Amino acid sequence: MAEEKIRLTTPLTDEDVGKLKVGDTVLISGVIYTGRDAAHMRMVAALDKGESLPFDVKGQVIYFVGPAPAKPGWAIGSAGPTTSYRMDAFSPRLIELGLKGMIGKGGRAQEVIDACVKYKCVYFGAVGGAGALLAKSIKKAEVIAYEDLGPEAVRRLEVEDFPVIVVNDVYGNDLEKEGRKKYAVE
Amino acid sequence: MREVQVSEVTEVIKKLCMDANYYLPEDVYNALQEALKKEKSPVGRSVLEMIIRNADIAREEKVAICQDCGLAVIFMEIGQDVKFVGGDLKEAIFEGVRQGYKDGYLRKSTCHPFTRANVGDNTPPVIHFDIVPGDKIHIVLAPKGGGSENMSRVTMLAPGAGLKGVKDFVVQRCSEAGGNPCPPVIVGVGVGGTFERSAFLAKKALLRPLGKPNPDLELAAAEQEMLERINKLGMGPMGWGGTTYALAVHFEMEPCHIASLPCAVNINCHAARHKEAVI
Numbered sequence: 325m326a327e328e329k330i331r332l333t334t335p336l337t338d339e340d341v342g343k344l345k346v347g348d349t350v351l352i353s354g355v356i357y358t359g360r361d362a363a364h365m366r367m368v369a370a371l372d373k374g375e376s377l378p379f380d381v382k383g384q385v386i387y388f389v390g391p392a393p394a395k396p397g398w399a400i401g402s403a404g405p406t407t408s409y410r411m412d413a414f415s416p417r418l419i420e421l422g423l424k425g426m427i428g429k430g431g432r433a434q435e436v437i438d439a440c441v442k443y444k445c446v447y448f449g450a451v452g453g454a455g456a457l458l459a460k461s462i463k464k465a466e467v468i469a470y471e472d473l474g475p476e477a478v479r480r481l482e483v484e485d486f487p488v489i490v491v492n493d494v495y496g497n498d499l500e501k502e503g504r505k506k507y508a509v510e
Numbered sequence: 511m512r513e514v515q516v517s518e519v520t521e522v523i524k525k526l527c528m529d530a531n532y533y534l535p536e537d538v539y540n541a542l543q544e545a546l547k548k549e550k551s552p553v554g555r556s557v558l559e560m561i562i563r564n565a566d567i568a569r570e571e572k573v574a575i576c577q578d579c580g581l582a583v584i585f586m587e588i589g590q591d592v593k594f595v596g597g598d599l600k601e602a603i604f605e606g607v608r609q610g611y612k613d614g615y616l617r618k619s620t621c622h623p624f625t626r627a628n629v630g631d632n633t634p635p636v637i638h639f640d641i642v643p644g645d646k647i648h649i650v651l652a653p654k655g656g657g658s659e660n661m662s663r664v665t666m667l668a669p670g671a672g673l674k675g676v677k678d679f680v681v682q683r684c685s686e687a688g689g690n691p692c693p694p695v696i697v698g699v700g701v702g703g704t705f706e707r708s709a710f711l712a713k714k715a716l717l718r719p720l721g722k723p724n725p726d727l728e729l730a731a732a733e734q735e736m737l738e739r740i741n742k743l744g745m746g747p748m749g750w751g752g753t754t755y756a757l758a759v760h761f762e763m764e765p766c767h768i769a770s771l772p773c774a775v776n777i778n779c780h781a782a783r784h785k786e787a788v789i
């Protein structure tokens with residue numbers, strides 16, 4: 325993406341995310357967790373019932389992805405982002421609990437952007453439809469919860485230089501809006 | 511009458527599921543290369559580079575281009591002189607999908623609408639049968655991802671809205687879709703028939719060789735105009751700003767009811783996968 329690349333290792337701190345600005349290219353290394361529609365529904369239902377989450381979200385990054393099955397010799401199958409707005413209803417709850425990053429594609433609702441500012445969380449975009457390429461940055465994958473959901477199960481991923489771009493930073497900026505303004509032709 | 515064993519259909523469908531998911535069609539690949547040359551945004555260019563590299567990896571290593579290996583949408587034109595033997599044709603198609611998605615390490619994405627329980631084998635596929643002259647069977651298999659399908663819409667315009675109403679609806683739909691459907695996208699527009707027929711036409715439009723204009727000059731001009739208007743919105747690759755949001759607009763039209771102007775927009779992502787075979 326942009327020439328300048330920022331390297332970050334999870335878990336992330338307020339200071340880590342505070343340094344990021346919209347449009348920054350970031351290479352993420354360390355552990356991240358997967359979760360998409362059905363997993364988010366279950367996680368928030370668990371919180372409503374006062375139960376604990378499959379992993380402590382504090383300082384963590386959730387990747388909205390439902391990977392393809394791994395071929396022999398691969399840690400994971402194709403694994404690109406899914407569309408994030410479907411998680412908009414659930415994300416603020418997790419952000420409030422200390423989630424520091426989300427990876428997906430497409431725009432977010434204002435409530436999510438506001439929660440990102442209030443509790444210091446960053447929404448990263450990954451290139452949708454580049455799942456084979458992105459899978460190369462995933463070194464290990466292990467299902468840790470909701471196995472019955474198949475591709476939607478929660479997985480713990482070990483990633484190395486996983487390429488993302490900052491779409492919503494902790495200052496309320498939005499790459500989709502800025503990008504559109506910059507390149508729109510009357 | 512030419513007899514065709516349904517087991518042969520199973521084999522062909524199985525192979526099409528895999529090949530369609532591994533090999534990005536050449537016209538799409540070339541269009542991405544062209545877009546890379548013209549894209550003004552540096553971020554947009556690096557997105558296009560990644561998409562192209564991704565297609566190379568998928569092709570060389572025979573892995574899915576995208577983790578969303580889609581619902582299997584199948585267009586099957588059956589020659590009227592073909593007789594299927596050896597079993598139930600539909601079940602043979604289902605079995606081809608089951609085997610293709612399992613053996614090809616493809617993601618199974620069908621689920622119960624409310625419990626969200628995964629069906630587990632990516633059935634049922636969406637099958638469009640047609641009967642044509644001759645004794646051949648022509649099959650096109652187009653895996654369709656959910657992200658771009660979710661951004662598609664059908665509307666029943668008032669006839670007075672005319673061609674302008676159609677164009678405005680299409681451009682507005684893309685503007686609202688933003689980065690969600692994995693741009694650069696291909697926009698299929700279907701006008702005519704009934705509610706569901708317009709949607710079918712829009713889907714069919716996506717199968718046309720990329721950028722090949724509609725032979726009708728008025729429709730071709732409308733395609734070009736919509737493409738320019740959409741790209742001028744500045745949304746760019748992945749919606750992160752730039753000059754390439756759509757690679758092409760394909761517009762198909764048929765007569766409709768005197769009371770109606772059905773208009774469908776079917777958006778396809780850059781992973782515009784389809785493969786065909788003849789039996």
Ligand code: SF4
Pocket residue numbers: 404405406452453454576577578579580654655656657658659690691692779780781
């Ligand atoms: S919209 Fe297309 S490229 Fe994007 S995730 Fe879905 S299937 Fe893949």
